[in-house]
Amino acid sequence: MEALHKIKKAKEALNNVILGQEEAVDLVFITLLSGGHILLESVPGSGKTKLANALAKLIKGNFRRIQFTPDVLPSDVTGIQFFNPKTQEFEMRMGPVDTNILLADEINRATPRTQSSLLEVMEENQTTIDGETIQLTPPFFVIASQNPIESNQGTFPLPEAQLDRFMMMVKMDYPSYNNEKQILKNQRLTDPINDLSPHVTKEDIITLQKEVRKIEITDIVMDYLLELVRKTREHEDIEIGVSTRAALALMRASQSKALLEEKDYVTPQDIKLLAPHLFEHRINLSMEGSLRYNKEDIIQQLIESVPVPVEMGHMK
Template identity: 55%
Template sequence: METHQFVKDVKAEIGKVIIGNEDTVEWILNALINEGHVLLESVPGTGKTTLAKSIARTIDGDFNRIQFTPDVLPSDVTGIHFFNPKEQQFELRVGPVVTNVLLADEINRATPRTQSSLLEVMEEKQVTIDRETVKIEPPFIVLATQNPIESQQGTFDLPEAQLDRFFMKLKMPYPKIEEERQIMQAHRMDTERPIPNPIFTKEVLKELSEKVRQVHISEAVENYILDIVRTTREHPYIEVGASPRGTIALMKSVQTEAAMRNRSYVTPSDVKKMAPLVLSHRMVLTLEGATKHNQKEIMGEVLQQVNVPVEHSVER
């Protein structure tokens, strides 16, 4: 199965429910192929949860949803040991986190303690409950949504360590006028919206993932990725730059991007395209930097600073 053809099929399936936002869908698929977690952020009412649900439905596997509120406890996420009086022993009851696709809706409404309960499972794909470790069968993908932190009433910023575990952070834009017209027309009658069919089987995901790893990255592009990452660590407005986990995520995302364009090699433009999506949320800005720019703007500056490799020479 060709990656680009498969992506086209999935987009068509999701297109049954989601109108527009094609780029966002493509980027989420990029993350899925890499078994990466995705954080969707935008103002209320732009379809984050609908998109996350639709994507989750295309994956053939277990699906769980946690609606985060300030009173959700870490044990509500991971699970508990409970005493079974019939058997006279403690039994393990795993939480909703043990699944293939986890939709973490409004993740920033949970307290930092509850948010932290996802740290282990997101990185190591296992969950430890009272000294008992439960391995999660691949694929394991977290699709999280959050509203931008405008008012701090009842919301908690995600800690940096948690943000770093997200493969991508995507902002969903408002739909274009024509797309909004289509949305309006689709919702004119209160008919039930179609549900996408599950087409991302475990086997397909594994096959795609293996294919993507075959995409060639030349030494020049490799150096370009490293230069970008290094520059994020040296920029005066960045307190904490991209982590090595970020480097790996960028490499994987550009390979997938190339495969999705039906190429067997990565170009610097792939890196330029994916770097803001994969690295921006991993950077912590200084106080001065945060008052003047946002992370995407700083990432744009970083990309401007780093020399882009070209065939015969180096051009800024």
């Protein structure tokens, strides 16, 4: 498939610009083709914004960026109806959400009221301004970045309802010594991002998003997926488990991963590898659990406690 070949070339180009973040790049493309949204978390200066900017250049679509601060208003995000004194009429002025790729930079610096303005947009691909509902042009993909809550003053933790709208949360680590040295060499004269050119079109992405839904997932694999989901609701150290939206997101992300690997079916291993990225930001530990474990440990325990079904053919 030509569109799949082009998306793979785009992923390769992005890895050449964002060195040492192969897992984050993979997960960004999986989320994009799943029709979801992604939350990137790491310390400042680790490449979150550059990754989003580079992706936008590789995709021949519109790109907008919002730098969130406490004084950003909901209307600064979605748009407003304003009165034009020349025409003596109200006119619609769309905000940055009127795009294909939206970078919501440092989203946890915005107030909860402003954060919530993205809820409808992320869930329904539409926004309502003064009672008028406007459909956004697909594809619509939000890449939000946040700095770790515990290391920053003046941040507003995202509420559960907002976090659940993000298909995945990805933590970007510092690059290795060799990768960091190569980054310095690559950017001594110019930034490689300046040489990026579009590899895929909006139509390619929409085509692949439709193909993702055709990837087979058998009852055996679906039972394994649901067993992991339900374990998060039964674990003694987890106060709030993951939602049905999370189960749907895990299914879709696994289909997307299979498509990118040129498989026509989802394997249990696809589910197992992706589950931590979909579960961590959605669960809340109990008071006792948070004193003994962190979320990563709990999720790993949970995943290891569920037997992985054995593949027989395609488990049809």
